[in-house]
Amino acid sequence: MLSIADLRIFTEPQQGATYDDQLAVARAAERLGFGAFFRSDHYLAMSGDGMPGPTDAWITLAGLARDTTTIRLGTLVSSATFRFPGPLAISVAEVDQMAGGRVELGLGAGWFEHEHQAYAIPFPPLGERFDRLEEQLEVVTGLWATPVGGRFNHDGPHYPVIDSPALPKPLQQPGPPIIIGGGGAKRTPALAARFADEFNTPFVSIDRFSEQCQRVRAACEEIDRDPDELVYSAALVACVGEDEDEVTRRAASIGRQPAELRTNGVAGTVDEARATLSRWHEAGAQRVYLQILTMSDLEHLDLLASLVAR
Secondary structure: OOEHHHEEEEEOHHHOOOHHHHHHHHHHHHHHOOOEEEEOOOOOOOOOOOOOOOOOHHHHHHHHHHHOOOOEEEEOOEEOOOOOHHHHHHHHHHHHHHHOOOEEEEEEOOOOHHHHHHOOOOOOOHHHHHHHHHHHHHHHHHHHHOOOOOOEEEOOOOOOEEEEOOOOOOOOOOOOOEEEEOOOOOHHHHHHHHHOOEEEEEOOOHHHHHHHHHHHHHHHHHOOOOHHHOEEEEEEEEEEEOOHHHHHHHHHHOOOOHHHHHHHOEEEEHHHHHHHHHHHHHOOOOEEEEEEOOOOOHHHHHHHHOOOEO
16 A cells, blocks of 8 residues: 555646745645655646746755755656756756755656757757767766765766766765656666666556556666666546546636546545556555646645545
């Protein structure tokens, strides 16, 4: 059975949220005992006007590191196209120090071409994005794992590193947990097997989740890694109400239909949502990220906390 610590609140601030909006959700999640507060790493709204504009994920998490005390913090997921691996390793290490060792790094290849165009970020073809993601993972983990006083070198086509002091170090050693996710049949499972502490599927069916987790397990076995070393998780949109009227109201506030959300998310009445979480857990989900699309609705968090044991 999933516990409150196995549920994580996952937000999409690019849709329209200030730092204070995010802080309010993070503090409510912390008070209720959720395992973590995560946010997307995007610079452009997918719908609506996104007012007042985007907030940078790692600057936001730095603030939350000081404005919260116990809840874990992270990205689902940062795009490898957004930052060079050296500065990324420095930023995450520093935020981990600021948080007292509560940070996790979700890292992906990037997919939203329009946001790259809107903010002058290069967007190479898919194959090159995966090449860069793999090399970023090599560099970030290599920098963190280098002993203090040592030097890190990396001979890579995209991100060569020469004689780096590999500082600063994150508080967590050998580094903050790394989350890799997605639905790719080959490269994604292989990268997860090599680098991930957690594998995540975003917004897929239970059958698709199980299929992809099996691919990751097989990829682990191919390199003689114990597949059980990884945590297997799912991200799902949440829309729960005390009764059908409240479910309908919350669904309307995010422009979705209750029936569709019941199929594709954790939605419906409390009993329905609790049964959905149970099915995901039985399918192998050890952790669930509940995507909250209306950040001002803090009462929703109280209801979500009632779905599982404390």
